[in-house]
Amino acid sequence: MTSLSEIYDDACIKLEGRLSQYRYLHSLSVSDVAVMMAQDFAVDPMYARVAGLLHDWDKCYSDEELIERALAFKIDLADDPQILAPLLHAQTGAVAVAREYPDLPQEIVQAVARHTSAALDMTKLDMIIYVADLVEPLRTGPNIQYYRSLADNSTLEELFCKCYQSTLYHLIRRRRYLHPDSVKIWNVYGADPAPRQRGG
Ligand SMILES: [Fe+2]
Numbered sequence: 410m411t412s413l414s415e416i417y418d419d420a421c422i423k424l425e426g427r428l429s430q431y432r433y434l435h436s437l438s439v440s441d442v443a444v445m446m447a448q449d450f451a452v453d454p455m456y457a458r459v460a461g462l463l464h465d466w467d468k469c470y471s472d473e474e475l476i477e478r479a480l481a482f483k484i485d486l487a488d489d490p491q492i493l494a495p496l497l498h499a500q501t502g503a504v505a506v507a508r509e510y511p512d513l514p515q516e517i518v519q520a521v522a523r524h525t526s527a528a529l530d531m532t533k534l535d536m537i538i539y540v541a542d543l544v545e546p547l548r549t550g551p552n553i554q555y556y557r558s559l560a561d562n563s564t565l566e567e568l569f570c571k572c573y574q575s576t577l578y579h580l581i582r583r584r585r586y587l588h589p590d591s592v593k594i595w596n597v598y599g600a601d602p603a604p605r606q607r608g609g
């Protein structure tokens with residue numbers, strides 16, 4: 410049985426060879442942020458550490474290669490693979506890390522798979538990796554300070570909701586593709602459950 414700490418050490422070496430320098434440092438940074446969040450939100454920090462490190466395992470492939478991998482892995486695609494390509498590294502990466510590390514807990518594999526498009530039944534670990542991927546300090550972008558300002562006073566679900574909301578805004582503003590499950594996920598995590606007051 411390979412321990413999570415052995416997997417972490419081995420994956421560091423392999424990822425340094427697989428990923429660009431930026432992407433490798435981003436993976437380490439997501440891992441560090443995920444550990445801090447895990448401590449705040451009562452999740453096993455070692456699970457967060459390894460899931461954060463592994464989340465972009467397949468980010469080294471082109472869109473065409475990812476489509477080929479998705480087909481080879483028999484991943485059930487929800488839409489045209491060409492349109493889904495920017496999201497596919499999460500799903501192919503999850504299959505790949507499970508093959509690379511057979512002792513990897515399923516919870517970690519799932520968190521890797523869900524870090525781009527999320528899911529209707531996000532676990533705490535899934536949310537931590539989703540959020541950590543967006544707020545890690547090497548990221549630059551208009552929303553990064555906003556995300557970080559939320560981190561101190563929010564529940565994990567609120568943090569996830571804010572990040573998911575911002576991702577949707579960003580995608581819609583740029584007229585980018587939305588995963589078919591996005592509206593369902595938004596209605597579960599983001600939509601205000603209180604019915605709106607209607608005027609007279
Ligand atoms: Fe990613």
Ligand SMILES: [Fe+2]
Pocket residue numbers: 435439464465542
């Ligand atoms: Fe990432």
